[in-house]
Amino acid sequence: MSRAPGGRPHDRPGHTADAARAMNARPTPQLSLFDAVCLIVGIIIGAGIYQMSPTIAAGAGGPWQLLGLWLLGGALSLCGALCYAELASAWPRQGGDYVYLSRAYGRWAGFLFAWAQLAIVRPGDIAVMAFAFATYAVACFSPPPMLGFLRTEPALAAAAVIGLTLINVLGVREGKWTQNLLTTAKALGLVLIVAAAFAAPTRPEPVAQPGAIPWSLALIFVLFTYGGWNEMAYVAAEVKRPERNILRALALGLGAVTLLYLLVNAAFVYALGFDGLRASQTVAADAVRGVFPEASTRLISALICISALGAVNGLIFTGARISYALGADHRLFRWLGQWHPRRATPAAALMVQGALALVLVLALGSFVSAVLYTASAVYAFYLGTTLAVIVLRRKEPHVPRPVRVPGYPVTPLVFAGVCAWLIWSAAVYKPLMALFTGAVLAFGGVLWFWSRRLER
Numbered sequence: 019m020s021r022a023p024g025g026r027p028h029d030r031p032g033h034t035a036d037a038a039r040a041m042n043a044r045p046t047p048q049l050s051l052f053d054a055v056c057l058i059v060g061i062i063i064g065a066g067i068y069q070m071s072p073t074i075a076a077g078a079g080g081p082w083q084l085l086g087l088w089l090l091g092g093a094l095s096l097c098g099a100l101c102y103a104e105l106a107s108a109w110p111r112q113g114g115d116y117v118y119l120s121r122a123y124g125r126w127a128g129f130l131f132a133w134a135q136l137a138i139v140r141p142g143d144i145a146v147m148a149f150a151f152a153t154y155a156v157a158c159f160s161p162p163p164m165l166g167f168l169r170t171e172p173a174l175a176a177a178a179v180i181g182l183t184l185i186n187v188l189g190v191r192e193g194k195w196t197q198n199l200l201t202t203a204k205a206l207g208l209v210l211i212v213a214a215a216f217a218a219p220t221r222p223e224p225v226a227q228p229g230a231i232p233w234s235l236a237l238i239f240v241l242f243t244y245g246g247w248n249e250m251a252y253v254a255a256e257v258k259r260p261e262r263n264i265l266r267a268l269a270l271g272l273g274a275v276t277l278l279y280l281l282v283n284a285a286f287v288y289a290l291g292f293d294g295l296r297a298s299q300t301v302a303a304d305a306v307r308g309v310f311p312e313a314s315t316r317l318i319s320a321l322i323c324i325s326a327l328g329a330v331n332g333l334i335f336t337g338a339r340i341s342y343a344l345g346a347d348h349r350l351f352r353w354l355g356q357w358h359p360r361r362a363t364p365a366a367a368l369m370v371q372g373a374l375a376l377v378l379v380l381a382l383g384s385f386v387s388a389v390l391y392t393a394s395a396v397y398a399f400y401l402g403t404t405l406a407v408i409v410l411r412r413k414e415p416h417v418p419r420p421v422r423v424p425g426y427p428v429t430p431l432v433f434a435g436v437c438a439w440l441i442w443s444a445a446v447y448k449p450l451m452a453l454f455t456g457a458v459l460a461f462g463g464v465l466w467f468w469s470r471r472l473e474r
Contacts (some may be wrong), residue, residue, distance in 0.1 A: 046362065047258045051266055052177045053194050054257055058250055058271030059334050060201035063208070064147050064329035066243035067282060068302050068322055077236025077240035081287045084295075087233065088283055091240035092276030098400065099247045099435040100423045101407045104187040106251045107421040108410075110260035113343025114251030115403045119417045122406035122413065125347070126466050132344035132403075132460035134395050138455060139336035141374035142392035144330055148175035148379055151326035154319040172425035175379045182331045183372030184354050186338070189361040190256070200328035207280050208322040214306040215285035238443060241436070243279070246329070247272055248400070252336040334371065341367035350469040393444040394452045396460070 027268055049057070077082035107117045114131070120128030152174035185191040250257075257263050286295045289305040298304045303318040310317055342364035345355025358365040382391060407423060407430045423429050445452040 021219060047256055047260075048362065049194060049253060049257045049457070051258075051270075053198065054250060054263060054267035055271045055274070056198045056201040057194070057253070057335065058247055059205065059274055060197050060328035061246035061249050061332035061336070062244060062271070062275045062329075063201075063278070064150060064246075064326055066232045066239075066245075067208075067279060068318070068325075069150075069373050070239045071286060071301050072298050073231070073297055074239050075292065076237045077177070077231045077233045077239075081284075081292045083233075084283060084287070084292070085241050085280055087236055088279050089276065091237065092272060092279070093435055094241065095244040095247055095434065096269075096272055097429045098404060100271055100421075101249050101404050101430045101433060102251050103268050103421045104266040104407055104419055104423050105403070105422060106254040106264045106408070107261050108419045110257070110264070111343070113340055114248065114254065115399055116231065116340055116343045118251075118403050118406045119399070120347075122409040123402070126463075127402065128467065129344070129348060129466045130315075130459060130462045131399050132340050133465060134399065134459060135337065135340045136344065136371070136374070137458055137462070138395050139399075140333065140419040141378050144179060144333050144337070144371070144375040145175065145378040145382060147326045147329040147333065148178045148375070151175065151178050151323050151330065154322040156283070172379055176376055178327060178330055179334075179372055179375045179379060182327070182334050183375075186331070186334050187361070187363060187365050187368050190363055193331070193363070197328065197331050197335060200324055200331060200460065202471050203324040204328050205274075205278065207324060208282055211302055211318075211321070212281045212285040212304055214309040215289035217309050225243050235443075238440060241440070244272075244275065245396070246332070248403075249332060249336040252339045255313055258419070265421045294367050305349055307429075334375075338364045338367040338371050341371060343434055348469045349472045350465065365423075391451065393448070394441055395455050397437045397440040397444065401434055401441065404434045405436060421425060 074087060075084050102114075106114070109117050109121065111117050113128075116128045116132045116135075118128075119131050135341045145152075149171060152171040154464060155170060155174045187198050219414070230349070250264060254260055254264060257267070283295075286298075286301055286305050289308065290298060290301070294304070295301060300315070300318070302322070303315045306318065328422055341351070341354045342357065343355075343368065345351040345353060347355070351379070353372060356366050378391070408427055410417070413425075
């Protein structure tokens, strides 16, 4: 309602009333424990387990060392997850790191994080998984003549981004049901690979070993395949009973992923031998060829497509919540901070995020380029958020924390050290890409000062 010049209230025009409802609408708890676990598992298990396993094996001295690397990656990821569980249970709000960084260091830190997610990290991550889907979709999908434009990887990646963005705009129920379906399918597919690999009738002959890589580099690749567990923090306000279910979802999700990764790699070693695993170019297809000799390539390609689509959908679902939090707090991005009152989604943030991801798909053109676009920024903010656990314990000691990090302060310091090492490794490997990321973040600083002036 608004008031006429004489002071009497009158109804606003319909579109104005709808806009007001969108600005006043807020997230509501709609995600069960199962929904939350599916979200985590669906985002973590993308295409990395299929693409990285032979490379990681090249950094291990044998099968037991290989399994040890995968187990270490799960343990280190759990250290980070426990830090996020404490923060998310204490401040169960939309935005995740955006909220924690703002409280720990000031609003500027949260603003820069949200800007980096909007301009670099989230569209890049979506593009990475969309390209992974497209790479394998080309092998198992033959479009009809009228859809011949979908024969290229960029076109298929763009179609995945557009389609899943629209599903999430339709409503939170549609988004979470899509996620649950894709996650269940990919988990069953991994179980099928394990069963087929262990059922292979014969082991292959030994093959020549490829060149080895340092174990430290192999661990970087392992941690890349575990990436995504922190996504729970971005939807904390939509989780039912967050004081209990956030920690449970993180623990169950990471536990399930670690178990699946160990089983899959054990199956690869059993089916191919350790040297065969290291030399394989299409490891999953090679592992099941003994049981599915004719259909192995098409079967594995279809499974990886499903796996990558699940990651794309999860990244779209959670990422828009960060941009929504930025718009809700800062006038410069106010148009992003609208929660659709009927669909219960941050529709504007979803559309902008989808458009930026689509631009990156068309501009970068490949999986590798999309990975390199996001690397250094991701671990920089992991580092800041992990240290925020220590800062906020001192700065706001009286805030109730339903979950407290076990082994504090060692646990957050261990994960912070891992993040610093990964930032250094990424910067040394691709210095120009790191400089470009720094320039984008610096522009975010300019936008921060502009935003402050608008709010005065």
